[in-house]
Amino acid sequence: xxxxxxxxxxxxxxxxxxxxxxMIDAIAQTMDLYGANYSFGQLYxxxxxxxxxxxxxxMKQVMNMSKSNMxxxxxxxxASRMVTKLEEKRERKELYAAETDxxxxxxxxxxxxxxxxxxxxxxxxxxxxxxxxxLIDAADTPEEERQACLRDLDKLKHAAEYYVWLQQFVxxxxxxxxxxxxxxxxx
Numbered sequence: 752x753x754x755x756x757x758x759x760x761x762x763x764x765x766x767x768x769x770x771x772x773x774m775i776d777a778i779a780q781t782m783d784l785y786g787a788n789y790s791f792g793q794l795y796x797x798x799x800x801x802x803x804x805x806x807x808x809x810m811k812q813v814m815n816m817s818k819s820n821m822x823x824x825x826x827x828x829x830a831s832r833m834v835t836k837l838e839e840k841r842e843r844k845e846l847y848a849a850e851t852d853x854x855x856x857x858x859x860x861x862x863x864x865x866x867x868x869x870x871x872x873x874x875x876x877x878x879x880x881x882x883x884x885x886l887i888d889a890a891d892t893p894e895e896e897r898q899a900c901l902r903d904l905d906k907l908k909h910a911a912e913y914y915v916w917l918q919q920f921v922x923x924x925x926x927x928x929x930x931x932x933x934x935x936x937x938x
Contacts, residue, residue: 798849806844832859
């Protein structure tokens with residue numbers, strides 16, 4: 752893909768680049784729905800259709816972004832396992848490639864996001880539940896507050912059940928056992 756090939760203001764886009772432009776935009780919009788930066792979604796889309804690994808400099812040229820923003824975007828995509836830093840280099844420059852298997856990209860992205868949610872919520876509940884129980888058990892807690900704490904504790908017990916279920920789902924997703932052990936077209 753040529754420098755800034757997918758930019759709509761590039762009059763030299765090939766027919767393929769013209770066709771893929773809306774697809775790259777759709778990938779970026781989809782990633783934006785799930786909290787990924789739109790520009791980083793565009794970068795992932797460009798890398799997805801690239802036939803070879805890319806250097807940061809190539810990405811910077813295609814995206815017309817500063818080196819620091821590009822570096823941050825690549826680190827973000829690596830953290831979500833949408834992009835991989837390769838072992839080999841091109842002219843002493845690091846190479847990066849997009850995960851092109853949408854099933855694997857889905858598993859990678861959502862396993863990380865959902866596990867983060869589970870960890871954050873379980874840590875917060877691990878602190879809140881014993882403290883609520885202590886308020887409930889304390890002799891000097893007013894009855895109205897005790898009843899409110901009991902209702903809160905009941906809500907958190909229900910939430911804990913959800914997070915046990917969600918952990919099973921995430922574990923199955925990570926292990927590839929969700930959806931009957933296989934993904935469409937991957938068996």
